[in-house]
Amino acid sequence: MALIVQKFGGTSMGSIERIRDFVAKRILEEKEKGNRVVVVVSAMAGETDRLINLVKSITQEPNERDMDFVVSTGEQVSAGLLSITLNHMGYPAVALSGWQAGIKTDKAFTKARILEIDTSRILKHLEEGKIVIITGFQGITEEGEITTLGRGGSDTSAVALAAALKADRCDIYTDVDGVYTADPRIVPEARRIPVLSYEEMLELASLGAKVLQIRSVEFAMKYKVPLRVRSTFTGDEGTLIKEEDETMERVVVRGIAHNKNEARITVVKVPDKPGIAAKLFDALAEANIPVDMIVQNVSVDGFTDISFTVDKNDAGKAEKITKEIAKEIGAKEVIRDDRIAKVSVVGLGMRSHAGVAGKVFETLAKYGINIIMISTSEIKISCIIDEKFTELAVRVLHEAFGLDKEESERVKQL
Amino acid sequence: MALIVQKFGGTSMGSIERIRDFVAKRILEEKEKGNRVVVVVSAMAGETDRLINLVKSITQEPNERDMDFVVSTGEQVSAGLLSITLNHMGYPAVALSGWQAGIKTDKAFTKARILEIDTSRILKHLEEGKIVIITGFQGITEEGEITTLGRGGSDTSAVALAAALKADRCDIYTDVDGVYTADPRIVPEARRIPVLSYEEMLELASLGAKVLQIRSVEFAMKYKVPLRVRSTFTGDEGTLIKEEDETMERVVVRGIAHNKNEARITVVKVPDKPGIAAKLFDALAEANIPVDMIVQNVSVDGFTDISFTVDKNDAGKAEKITKEIAKEIGAKEVIRDDRIAKVSVVGLGMRSHAGVAGKVFETLAKYGINIIMISTSEIKISCIIDEKFTELAVRVLHEAFGLDKEESERVKQL
Incomplete structure (x- = not known):
């Protein structure tokens, strides 16, 4: 029982x-x-x-x-x-x-x-x-x-x-009746994902946010509780979220997530001295502003540029704090861009499969979509792009990784 | 403090x-x-x-x-x-x-x-x-x-x-800003009562029902908690309800209550044998129907009439039960009358003042109001009358006992 x-x-x-x-x-x-x-x-x-x-x-x-x-x-x-x-x-x-x-x-x-x-x-x-x-x-x-x-x-x-x-x-x-390979309102071919690992679910947050609170996934992962996201109204099987096992890894990419709720702030021409970045991000942490992606360019002539993204709701506050710090440290200027989007390709399988990043960049380039920032982890690749390309990027990546096909077919392809 | x-x-x-x-x-x-x-x-x-x-x-x-x-x-x-x-x-x-x-x-x-x-x-x-x-x-x-x-x-x-x-x-x-000598919608001259005993308040239930739950007055009486009924909106002193003391007793009648929510049931020609009334009222108690007034006439030729009042909401159920019992005990018939009212004159002082009952009957008679049933206690006289006379009865009794005057004046009068 x-x-x-x-x-x-x-x-x-x-x-x-x-x-x-x-x-x-x-x-x-x-x-x-x-x-x-x-x-x-x-x-x-x-x-x-x-x-x-x-x-x-x-x-x-x-x-x-x-x-x-x-x-x-x-x-x-x-x-x-x-x-x-x-x-x-x-x-x-x-x-x-x-x-x-x-x-x-x-x-x-x-x-x-x-x-x-x-x-x-x-x-x-x-x-x-x-x-x-x-x-x-x-x-x-x-x-x-x-x-x-x-x-x-x-x-x-x-x-x-x-x-x-x-x-x-x-x-x-x-x-909703589960977690999909992409937002079905953007990609009509999106498929329900039958099984996901906790890690993948966390990275697919933007797909899952409407169905599952992230904190509860972390909790489930910690205590190894199998979670099933399913529809009250259809009673279908939905998506099972559990610890990863061998069968899961055979699929390289699980889904394409996107997020339009971030803004990018760039500090231009920062003197490249130790402790500068710490000063800025400590101040943001102090103000309780979570920072998502951080990118720092290679230094040229002793100066560098630092870009980071925050939730749009925090952008005003973050901009103000950053401007104060920029003045203090002698940076040239602070640029804020609210018209960006983050598109992420997520899957446990990419850990052991080379070439996923290449395929992402190549696909976006093919459609003339410029990548503004890149951030990677073992199981995801996130690109910041111009907001106006969001839906196009999600669609072409969804197609490029064959997510409109059954998982079993995709496994055979690779 | x-x-x-x-x-x-x-x-x-x-x-x-x-x-x-x-x-x-x-x-x-x-x-x-x-x-x-x-x-x-x-x-x-x-x-x-x-x-x-x-x-x-x-x-x-x-x-x-x-x-x-x-x-x-x-x-x-x-x-x-x-x-x-x-x-x-x-x-x-x-x-x-x-x-x-x-x-x-x-x-x-x-x-x-x-x-x-x-x-x-x-x-x-x-x-x-x-x-x-x-x-x-x-x-x-x-x-x-x-x-x-x-x-x-x-x-x-x-x-x-x-x-x-x-x-x-x-x-x-x-x-509301206190308990009144009568319902002010019926008697515009009604006055707020400054001080009442718990017993009087309980008898004035029909005046107080809108302002105070009866159970809470019983509770206050038991634990001797002084209660004050007052208005949230005016902040006036309201009516204080407490243990009786000498000053209170000097006022003979405190107020006139009325209740249109009762119905009268009469069992006609009941064989006057011991245990008959018990049989009837046990059956009503069994059915959880509270009975208010009970009147039994003097027996004539071995037969009597029994009348009682119940809440109008219980009248149908009470009538049905009474008819069954009436059949069993060989009574002639059961009459139900929903068009009655109870008018009560209430005051601690009547315990030591004769003539209150006489004044009630005389006043009602003067205006042609027939009394159907009478019930008395140490501090109240209740009369069941035809419902259509309710307001008139309340007004003429209010005037007869000088309730439109200050309490201090009334004390002098007696």
């Missing part, structure tokens, strides 16, 4: 009808296989925003402790409604809030981290044969204060519960 | 603006007097109904445990919003849910009773100088399940907290 953790997001829990016709159905499918089921739910779509807006109409800077006290009620309502539905259908169920489920967190209100889970109450209800429904996104501190885990935290709740309960699988139900 | 418990209802908590402009103001008025303040809040007006409707759209007979799990969130939101408002205004405050506030109840979901309150967490926050805001209407069982106290339960929460904390006073803030 397997133990399955299922997580349903806000869209799935969006109405009484959806809860009854889809969510309950997915739960009972597992139940009928003889499995024990623990369900983690988000608030009904729109509810968390409604609560945040109520709070923000008082002040833009609310007391975070009280903020969590208010916002955590959204999941309590949806969990209760689901339990009422299942009980009404004749299936014993019980709804537990974060504190009732024993989810202990630190005190970082609005972005708390799970410290441990006391699973005794959950196990007791499972032994009684009940479907256990747990509010996602929240927990309780040692002092008995309600905390929330931050946006998308319900995925993390589900994975943490799956790890603590040693669940056989954690199914993340959402409104 | 006094300790004051304040309770604000759903209308007072109805919007962010009301919370800021009125509720916070009332709290800070007490705070500025140097008092310690514990605040009990209801859900925002309409919110509990919204949650109940969500649940009822799943099933008319929801699992009560889950029902409470869902419905209790309304107060958590309003308590959090008030705390955020006060903190934003610069006054340290903290919101506590029923379980955080240590409110232990029995397991009677949807109508739980408070068993005890562990005040340690409340006292800790008060010592830190904080305004402590507590969700009304709810508590927690020994097993860690969330319960609610039933409609209007926030008044009970407030009084129970005042008793447990040995508060100097419990102020029930609402949208």
